[in-house]
Amino acid sequence: MATLEELRMQLDEIDDQLVNLYESRMQVCREVGELKVNTGRKVFDRQREREKLEAVSAKVSGDFNKKGIQELYEQLMSMSRKLQYQQLVGAGALGRLPFIEVDSLDKSNARVVFPGVEGAYSQAAMQHYFGENCNSFHVRTFRDAMEAIEEGSADYAVLPIENSSAGAVDEMYDHLVEFENYIVGETVIPITHTLAGLPGTKLDDIQRVYSKGVALLQASRFLNEHGNWQQISVANTSIAAKKVLDDQDYTQAAVCSAYAAKVHGLSVLEENINDVPNNSTRFIVVTNQKIFLHDASKISICFEVPHESGSLYHILSHFIYNDLNMTKIESRPIEGRNWEYRFFVDFEGNMADAAVKNAIRGLREEARNLKILGNY
């Protein structure tokens, strides 16, 4: 029986051949790439790859090896494609950037919209990004704000996308797909909820608490200590505060910021009722133009993948191969197609970087309905 050393020597010899063959294969792929640069033909040929996988698996025996050779060829062909995308990008075949680079945003002349009413967290985020005296107005819902941007009655909207404890604001992800609006900035602000009521309200008198659903969730520990309070979700925390003021009813309270309570003439009945300390929300700044700041460092995209094994894995390999750091992934159901999902990915980079162009080129060919949501 052969020793381990002898067997390893045999493997080394086989691997030398494999490495040489790999290099030869990639050299031919490079020539295919040149041909495609010259002819404008697409890099990814799904039909050819399918046939190749069938052909190679027919040449080996046994299920285990059939599966193995398929996986190996999927990787080989994926490397081949990535080489070709690099060639295309190198040859300038990407054409113009889909977004226009700008040096800065004209914040002082901008008209900005935020959802809610005076005192909303979105207003605080807006002031944090655009300055306290920016030219602004408010609308009721996130959708209203997206519409105001799309139709041009505002230049920018400031909208929540993610909370540190409650996670993604699902509705916003769907709006980013539906509307032709793009992210140009982001800002994070601390979120500290209070329980607010008409001056003189006693905790024992309260029967109903109003707030945005996600804010009720973030204060669930405190609210559950008062299990007899009915929790009612409204569009926004500041709208909840306004309702309590308007109704003049001592059995009602709102979960909102101390600022919203002050704006609406309410008293803070209980300070800081967050479940977790350091609760903060990330807001995005949205516009209807395809622009990005020259120092932008994060890209958000969304795409769909075919409903088959390994498809997400292959799409994500474009980030790995181009050395791009993925910072977030979310999925949302695709409307009308039960149990199929659209993926949202954030990764580090600037649209003008070669690695980013290369990855986007690959993603555009291989994923379905790729949309670049913004570079900021």
Ligand SMILES: C=C(O[C@@H]1C=C(C(=O)O)C=C[C@H]1O)C(=O)O
């Ligand atoms: C090399 C080509 O480009 C791609 C890579 C393939 C491969 O590595 O075999 C096959 C089809 C294409 O998706 C080609 O078009 O032949």
